Amino acid sequence: MATNTRAAQLDRGVDEPLPGPLRRLHIDAPLLVALLGLCGFGLMVLYSASDQSPLAVERQLIRLGIAFALMLAVAQIPPNRLRNWSPSLFVAGCIMLVAVLVAGEIGKGAQRWLDLGFVRFQPSELLKLAVPMAVAWILAARPLPPSRTRILLAAFITMIPVVLIAKQPDLGTSLLVASAGVMVLFIAGLSWRMIGALALIAAAAAPLLWFGMHDYQRERVLTFLNPQSDPLGSGYHIIQSQIAIGSGGVSGKGWLNGTQSHLEFLPERNTDFIFAVIGEEFGFAGILALLALYLFIILRGLVIASRAQDNYGRLLAGGLIMVFFVYVFVNTGMVTGLLPVVGVPLPLISYGGTSMVTLMIGFGMIMSIETHRKRVRI
C-alpha cells in the first residue's frame, strides 16, 4: 500500500505526536509510564505482603521483566498479522483445553495445567487473548453493527472455551473469558435490545448455573450473602479482608505496619487479597491513587480503541482493555465484599506469573494497534 506522505503528515498534525524513539519501538508512552508506575507500586506492596521477603520481590521482578519483554515483542507484531492468526490461535487454544480436561495436571483440586515437557502451561490463559481476537475477527469481517447471525456466531465461539474452562473448574477464568467475548460484542455496537435480551437470558440461567456449581462455589456465594454464618471457615477470608481495609482508615497504618497482614490474619495476602493490604497500609488515600492509575490505563485503552485504524484493531483493543477492567473490578469487588469470592488476582499487583504475562501480552497488542496506525488519510 502506497504511502501518501503529505496526507500522513496532515494526519499526524491532527491527532498524533511526532514519532519519537518510543514510537519507533512501538511503545505507547502514557500506557508504559502508567504500567510501570502500577508495577512499581505493586512491588512495594508485595514486599510488605510477603513479610518483607526480598525473594518474593525478586521473583516477581523477574516475571515482570519477562512480561514486559513479551509486551514489547508483541507490540512489534502488526495488527493485521494478529488478525490473521486469530482463528488458528483460537482453535489451538480450544484443543488444548480439551487436552487439559483429558490429561491435565491437577493442582489445588482443579485441572488447569498442561505439561508440555519443558514448561507447565495454563491453556485457559491463552483463551483470555484468543477469544477477544477471534470474536473481533468474526465481527470485523462484516460492516458494523454486527448482524444477528454474526452475533450468534460470536456468542457461540465464546461459549465453547467458557464451558470448557468452567469444567476444570475455574469459575474466575471462565468468567473473564466470557466477559472478553461480551465486551468485544459491546464495543462492536451490539444493540441495546440484544443486551437486554442477553441480560434476561443470564438471569434465567442463574438457577441453572447454581445447580451446575460445585459445592465450594455454592458455599462462596452463600458466604458472600452472609459472611458471619461461618466466621472461621468460608467467611474467614472476607471478614478478615474487610477488617484489614476498614482498620486502614483514611491514611492507612503505614507501609509494613499492617497488623492484619503481617500477623497473618489476612489469608492469600500477597495474591488474591493483596488489595486488602493496600487498604490497610495505605488507607483510603492509597486506594484512591491506585484506582486512579487503573482508571487512567483503562481510559487510555479506550482512547486507543476508538481511534484505531480498522475495526479489528478497535474491537480487539476495546475488548482487551475492558477485560482488564473486569479483572480490576471483580478482584476489588470481591475483596471489599461487593462480589462473591472468585479467584481473580489484582492485575499487575498480585504475586504470580501467569495472569501477568497474559495481561502484558494484551497490552502489547494494544500498543501494536496504537503504534501501527498507517499514515493514510482516506
Next chain:
Amino acid sequence: MLESGFQDRKREQRIIATRSAIAALLVMLALALLVVRLLHLQVERHDHFSVLSQDNRVKIQPIPPTRGLIYDANGVLLAENHPSFSLEITIEKVTDLDATIEALSRIIPIDDKDRARFARLKRQRMRFQGVPIRLNLTPAEVARFSVNGHRFPGVDVRAELVRAYPLGPYTAHVLGYVGRINERELKRIDARNYAGTHFIGKGGIEKAHEDLLHGEVGHQQVEVNARGRVLRTLESQPPLPGRDLSLYLDINLQRATTDILGDRRGAIVAIDPRNGGVLALVSQPSFDPNLFVEGISQKDYHALLYSPDKPLFNRAIRGQYPPGSTVKPFVGLAGLIEGTVTAQSKAYCPGYFTLPGHSHRFRCWRRGGHGHVDLRAAMAESCDVYFYDLAHKLGIDRLHARLAEFGFGAVTGIDLAGELGGLLPSREWKQRVRNQPWFPGETVIMGIGQGAYLATPLQLAAATATLANHGHFIAPRVVRASRASEPSRSTPEEPLPIVEHQIQVENPAHWDTVIDSMVAVIEDRHGTARKIRSPDYHIAGKTGTAQVFTIGQSERYDAETVPERLKDHALFVAFAPVEDPRIAVAVVVENGGSGSATAAPIARRVIDAYLGGEPLPPEEEEKRADGD
C-alpha cells in the same frame, strides 16, 4: 481490504467511539461504586474495624502465681515448688518426627504410654508449641540429653514448677496435696484468678488454706499472629505469689510420733494447750502425696483406695471412734460441777450396775468389782460402775450439755479440710435420727464412752487440752501465721485468727480435782497407766478401751480368740507437765487391744519426744494389763 464505503467507515467509527465512551462511563460508575464501598469501610466504619483488628492481634494471657510454701514451726520446708523437667518436641522445627523420637528413645527411655500421650497432645496443640514426649526426667536423663542436645533441634527440656512434699508420707495427712483442677472444682473456683493455674489443693492445709497459698493471677498483654504464636509482650502485670505458711507443727515431733505409732493402724494428735496449735497429727498408714501431684496412675490409686488399711483415710480428723473410758475425766468434771458427786463421795462397785427396777447388768471391766471408790480411785482404776452411777444421776441432758462444752459432737474447726464432728448423743438426736425416745440405759453406757457416742482423735486431744487449760477451749489449728512469699522470709508474719471460749465453772477447784485424779491414773499404785510414769515430769492421763462389737451378757472378751479387726481399739489421752501443760495428746490404736498396754506407752513416748524426758524403757508386749 475494506469492502465498505467511506460512509460505512465513518458510521462504524462513530459506533465504536460511542461505545467506548459508554464503556468509559460504565467503568467510572463501577469504580465510583467501589469508592462508595471503601468510604463505608474505611471512613464510616473505621472505628469498628479498628477494634476488630486490635482484638485480633492483642491477647491477654494470665500469668499464674507461684504457690505459697509451707514451713514447720522450726522453719523446715514441708511443701515446696520443685522444678520438674519434661522433654518437649516443637513439631514445626522437626523434619522427621518418627526418626527424632526413635533417636531420642536411644538416650532416654520412652515407652508406649509416652508415645500415646504425645500423639494425643500433638493433635491438640499448635505446630509451634512444645508437645511433651517424656515427663519427670531424672537429673541423669536431663544431663544425658544436654550432652546430646545439639543433635536434636526442636527438642527441648522444659522446667515447670510442681508441688513437692520432701517428707512425703510423714506430712500427707496434714498438708494434703495438690492435683490437677477437676470439673467439680472448676465450677467452684474464681475462673479469673485461676486462669493460668493448673493445680489446686485437694486436702489438708493445701485445701483449707487454698486462698492464702494460691495468690493473685497476673496478666500480660501479648501480640499474637493468626496462629496464636506470641510475638511480643506489650504490657504485663506480675502475679502476686501465694503467701507462705508457718505451722505450729513440729516436724521432729511429727516424725517421731509417726515412727512411734509405726505400722499400727491408728492416729495420734498432739496439741499445745497454750495456743491450740497442733504439734503433731499422725494417721497411719499414710501415703506418698507426691504421687498425686502430677496425676497418680490408675494402678497406684486403686492400690491405695482399696487397701483394707485405708491409707488415704485421715483417721486423726475423720476417724470416729467410741471414746471409751477416755471420757471419764469429762464425765467426772460434769458430776463435780453439777454437784452430783464431790471429790470425797464414794460409790460401791460390786462388779456391775443395775438400773432401779431393771435386771440388766452393766458390767465393770473388773469382774469382782472395785468396792467403795471415790472419784480419784475410780479414775485411776477406771471403775466403770462409778461412772455408770454418775451418768445415771446426771441424766442425759446435763451430761450432753457438759460434754458438748468440750467440743464433743461438733467439728473443732481445725484448719484442715474434711474434718468430721463425731457424735454426742442426746434426746433430741435420738428422736430426730432414730425416731425413738431416749432410754436410761443409754445414759449409763455413755458414762464410759460407749453406745452411739463417737469422737475423733482430734476431738479427744482438743478436749484434753481444754481440761489442761482449766476450761479455756481453743479451736485447734495447724497454721500459725502467713507471710508474703519471699526467699529471705523477712516480711512480717500475720497470725491467723484464734477461735476460743472459756468453760464457766463456779468452783475452779473442780479442775484440780479432776486433773489430780488423772495424775493418779499414772502415779497411783493401782493406776491403769502406772507403767508410763516418768521420773522427769507429771503426766495426767486416762486410758480407754473401745469395744468394736457388743459382748453378750454372758460372754467374755478374750483377746486371744477375737479376730484382729474385731479387737478393741486402744485409746489414751494425756497432757504434761501437769503444773504447766505444754502438750496434750490423744492416741487411738485401731484393734490395739487395751489402752493401758498399747496406747499409754505410745503417748508417753510422744510426750518424751517433745519434752525431752528420759525415754520409757522398752518393755515386753503386754497382753492385757490392767483392764482398759
